[in-house]
Amino acid sequence: MELLQGLLNRVSIQRLESPPPTKAQLEVMLQAALRAPDHANLKPWRSVMVAGEGLTELGAILHQAQLERAPESDAQTLERCIKMPHRAPSILVLIASPKKHPKVPEAEQIQATAAAGHAILLAAHAQHLGAVWRTGWVVSHPMVREAFDVTADEQIIAMIYLGTPSVTPKPAPIISSQDFIKHWH
Ligand SMILES: Cc1cc2nc3c(=O)[nH]c(=O)nc-3n(C[C@H](O)[C@H](O)[C@H](O)COP(=O)(O)O)c2cc1C
Structure with missing residues (x-):
């Protein structure tokens, strides 16, 4: 029952503040990710936690990257890049790391990584x-x-921004399932 409540009510929270997840909370999220469906149990992903000074370093990299992709960027755009990682007190970078396997194509390993990402959100x-x-x-x-x-x-599959909600989460939308199911024969 509790699991269903979580599954049905999870929403993204864009406004996040400190504190970031504790070590114990991060461990729970990783354990949930490690229980995601995964053909041949390849665990075809890795993750990198960015917090504290790391966010500032990442902002500097985004600033440089923006300059590289669009040298004419205005000051406001560049400032946005510097600040981007600070939208949360931590970011978990989820990286698909496909393995060579005779039966499990790369696409399935990307899908397994996405399933791990969803588990992290739910946890x-x-x-x-x-x-x-x-x-x-x-x-x-x-x-x-x-x-x-x-x-x-x-490939980087997700930058999962993580922190403490600084707003009351919006209720999950109510969506009719009828457009998403057909009962065959
Ligand atoms: C692969 C993937 C990439 C996404 N990229 C972004 C993104 O760059 N920016 C963003 O605002 N939302 C992005 N989203 C969507 C949000 O994470 C979120 O799911 C969406 O805003 C709907 O909100 P909800 O999760 O509360 O239903 C992405 C989702 C997925 C699955």
């Missing part, structure tokens, strides 16, 4: 943390990839 919610899964251009920019030692075979 955050279950611990009254706030979380939001973000991507955007930053996840594929070479400077960002280099910062997290992302190899040519890997």
Whole structure:
């Protein structure tokens, strides 16, 4: 019952403040991720926690990356890049790291990583943390990839912003399932 409540009510929380997850809370999130469905149990992902000074360092990298992708960027855009990581007190960078396997194609390993990402969001919610899964251009920019030692075979699947909700979470929307199911024969 409790599990269902969490599954049905999780929402993203964009406004996050300190404190970041404790070590124990992070461990619960990682254990949940490690229980995600995973063909052949390859655990085809890794993650990197960014907090404290790391957020400032990441902001500086995003600033450089923005200058590289759009040298004409105005001061406001560049400032936004510097501040971007500070939208939460921590960011868990989730990286798909596919393994060579005779039966499990890369696509399935990416899917397994996404399932792990969802488990992290749910485990955050279950611990009254706030979380939001973000991507955007930053996840594929070479400077960002280099910062997290992302190899040519890997990809950043999510930047999961994590912290303490600074707003009351909005209620989960009510959506009819009828457009999403057909009963066959
Ligand atoms: C692969 C993926 C990438 C996403 N990238 C972004 C993003 O860059 N920025 C953003 O605001 N939301 C992004 N989202 C969506 C949010 O995480 C969130 O799911 C969405 O705003 C809906 O809110 P809800 O989770 O409360 O239903 C992404 C979601 C997924 C699954």
